[in-house]
Amino acid sequence: MAKQTCIFFISLFLLGSPAVLSQDTVTVPLHIRAGFDISGPVLKLVDRDLISYGVLGSVDINSAVAVAAGFRYSSFRSSSVLYDFNSRGLSITAGADYNFIKANVAKGKYYAGIGMRYGLSFYSEEAPMITYTNEWGTGETSVPAAMHTGHFLEITPGVRAEIFPGMTIGWNLYMRLLISTGAGKDLKPVWMPGYGAGTRGMATGAEYFVSISIPYKKIKVFIKPRVQQSEDEEETGNENTQTGTGNSGFNN
Amino acid sequence: MTRYFSIPLLAVFTVLGAVLSACSVQPCYEETDPTLNTLLFVSGTGETAKADSLRVYTYRETDTLRFIDTGVTSSFSVPLDPDSDQSLFLITLNGVTDTAVIRYNRLPHLVSPECGYTLVSDITGLKTTHNIIDTLIIENRSVNLNGETNLHLFY
Numbered sequence: 001m002a003k004q005t006c007i008f009f010i011s012l013f014l015l016g017s018p019a020v021l022s023q024d025t026v027t028v029p030l031h032i033r034a035g036f037d038i039s040g041p042v043l044k045l046v047d048r049d050l051i052s053y054g055v056l057g058s059v060d061i062n063s064a065v066a067v068a069a070g071f072r073y074s075s076f077r078s079s080s081v082l083y084d085f086n087s088r089g090l091s092i093t094a095g096a097d098y099n100f101i102k103a104n105v106a107k108g109k110y111y112a113g114i115g116m117r118y119g120l121s122f123y124s125e126e127a128p129m130i131t132y133t134n135e136w137g138t139g140e141t142s143v144p145a146a147m148h149t150g151h152f153l154e155i156t157p158g159v160r161a162e163i164f165p166g167m168t169i170g171w172n173l174y175m176r177l178l179i180s181t182g183a184g185k186d187l188k189p190v191w192m193p194g195y196g197a198g199t200r201g202m203a204t205g206a207e208y209f210v211s212i213s214i215p216y217k218k219i220k221v222f223i224k225p226r227v228q229q230s231e232d233e234e235e236t237g238n239e240n241t242q243t244g245t246g247n248s249g250f251n252n
Numbered sequence: 253m254t255r256y257f258s259i260p261l262l263a264v265f266t267v268l269g270a271v272l273s274a275c276s277v278q279p280c281y282e283e284t285d286p287t288l289n290t291l292l293f294v295s296g297t298g299e300t301a302k303a304d305s306l307r308v309y310t311y312r313e314t315d316t317l318r319f320i321d322t323g324v325t326s327s328f329s330v331p332l333d334p335d336s337d338q339s340l341f342l343i344t345l346n347g348v349t350d351t352a353v354i355r356y357n358r359l360p361h362l363v364s365p366e367c368g369y370t371l372v373s374d375i376t377g378l379k380t381t382h383n384i385i386d387t388l389i390i391e392n393r394s395v396n397l398n399g400e401t402n403l404h405l406f407y
Contacts, residue, residue, distance in 0.1 A: 082368030130360050130369045132334050134285050135317060139334025139371055141360050186361040186372065199364050 024223045029108040030060035033168060035211025037072075050191075051075040056209055061096075063103035063221045068115060069094045074123075074193035083130045086145075089123025091194020093154055103221040111160035111170065119176070121150040121194040125183065143187060151179035152195050152203075162213065171208040177201065280367035286395050287329035288354065288375075288402050292345075295386035295406040302326045303407075307344040332356060332395060334371045345407055348384035356395065363397070372396040378403075 037054035044051055054072035061067060075088035095117030101110055126145035131138055158172020181188045181198045189198035196203030292301040308320035308330055319330045319341075333339040338355045356373035363370050373395040380388045386406045395402055 078365070080368065127360065127369065132284075132369060132371045134331040134334060135319065136331060136333040136339070137335055139358070141358065141371065143360055186359055188362050190362065190365045197365060199362060 024104060025220050026104040026107070026223060027218050028063045028103045028106075028221050029215035030062070030217045030219060031108060031213040031215050032060075033058045033066075033211045033213040035168070035209040037207045037209055039206065039208045040072075049077050052193075054207065056211070058097060060108070063106070063108070063219065064099045064113075066097045066099070067095075068097050068117065070117070072194045074191075076191035076193070078190055081131070084128045085125070085190045086128070087123055087125040087189050087191050087193060089121055089193035091119055091121040091123075093117040093119040093194070095154070097156075102223065104223050108215070109162040111158075113158070115154075115156040115158070115172070117154040117156065119152045119154050119194055121152070121192055123148060123150065123189070123193040125187070125189045146183075148182040148189070150181045150183075150189075150192050150195060150198070153177045153179065156207075158207075160209075160211075166212055166214065168211040168213045169209070170211070171206060173206050174204065176203040178203070278366040280364065282363050282367050283397050284363050284367050284370045285331055286370060286372050286397050287331055287399075288339075288395050289327065289329045289399065290403040290405050291327045291391075291401050292325070293404055293406045298406075300326050301407065303345050305344075305346055307342075309342050309344075310340055311342070327401075332373050334358065343385070343405075345384050350381045350383050350385045352378060352380040352385070352388060354378050361396070370397070375402065 034057045035055065037052075037056065040052040040054055052072060052074045054070055056068060056070040058066045058068035070093045072091045072093075073089075074091065076086070078085045095115060097111070097113055097115040099106060099111045099113040101112050124145050124147050125143070127143040130141050130143065132141075133139075153176065155175045155177075156172040158170055160168055160170025162168045176195050178192075178195060178198070178201050181192055183189055183198070192198040196205070292303055293299065294301045302324050303326070304324060306320055306322055306325050306328060307318070308328055309316055309318040320328045322328075330339075330341060332354065337358065338353055341352045341354070343350050343352055354375060355377045356375045358371045358373050360369045361372045362368075375390055375393040375395065378388060378390065384407050387404075388406075389404050390402065391404050392400050392402050394400070
């Protein structure tokens with residue numbers, strides 16, 4: 001297992017390397033994955049006011065691209081001398097992941113890439129108690145429970161590795177960009193389920209997924225040979241030089 | 253083997269860092285008090301006026317609230333009563349007193365999770381006496397945290 005992990009990390013370094021690869025065809029399995037976010041229950045232990053349970057599924061379209069969709073249930077409450085606030089709801093994200101690792105290295109087992117998703121949050125919020133004080137004195141009011149629909153974009157760089165056949169672990173950072181809370185400018189939610197603090201245009205964090213993965217198809221991927229051009233050719237821009245003819249020195 | 257544990261360990265520390273920063277109590281740095289902002293003008297000419305003295309206050313059952321007591325000025329800002337849909341102000345301009353009543357609707361507005369909510373208002377109407385005040389007109393009905401001018405006072 002340590003060997004597999006070493007290969008995975010070494011493959012990350014290969015990403016930025018201009019190394020010359022041999023022309024080849026590899027057979028890569030495509031997977032269907034389904035998993036849950038274990039950071040939610042961990043957060044519940046630390047912060048009892050926040051409940052967040054998420055599941056994520058993805059299907060490989062080819063060796064590099066997978067479509068992904070996630071569901072998350074969140075509940076949040078906050079109580080202070082200034083206000084009480086509750087929100088809860090279900091969020092749905094859908095988008096795609098792109099694996100930067102070459103197919104012949106990843107072999108359907110490793111992922112280091114970035115995902116982009118569109119998110120919808122169906123939630124209710126209420127503020128049962130609000131107090132506000134100025135020179136006149138104190139005023140009290142409340143915001144009754146109301147349903148809203150929020151929108152956001154999510155960018156998720158992350159890594160994933162198959163630790164056992166059929167079992168994948170991985171984590172990703174997320175950067176969520178708020179499009180709309182759906183609650184108007186005055187009643188932005190203190191916490192928008194699936195997004196985070198509704199008063200901020202960007203929310204960041206991390207998720208840790210444990211997934212089962214099932215191969216459903218095998219495809220053959222042609223590994224395109226890379227041509228290493230000499231600096232002289234680039235500078236002179238010799239029109240007679242044919243790229244990809246093999247005279248620039250790649251190894252088979 | 254060390255590398256095997258590096259991914260989950262890094263993830264755990266990242267999550268814990270995010271949680272601990274989220275759980276810590278953050279201070280409130282934002283402005284939370286909306287004010288009714290009024291500019292003074294010379295009646296007839298429409299030029300900005302500078303009052304030699306200005307006092308703005310109100311009487312309550314138990315006490316007097318003094319909002320403004322200043323010398324030369326061309327504007328003033330006062331808060332609205334958060335516990336009522338109208339506020340009564342006594343405005344003494346250059347030693348002459350008028351009474352103005354401002355009516356409004358109150359709306360909760362979230363400033364930030366740290367600062368909580370404030371009450372912004374939409375002015376629905378006003379009345380004034382005319383001892384020194386010629387006219388008091390609504391320039392902008394929304395009394396919020398933006399600092400925009402709400403009333404023009406001509407005298």
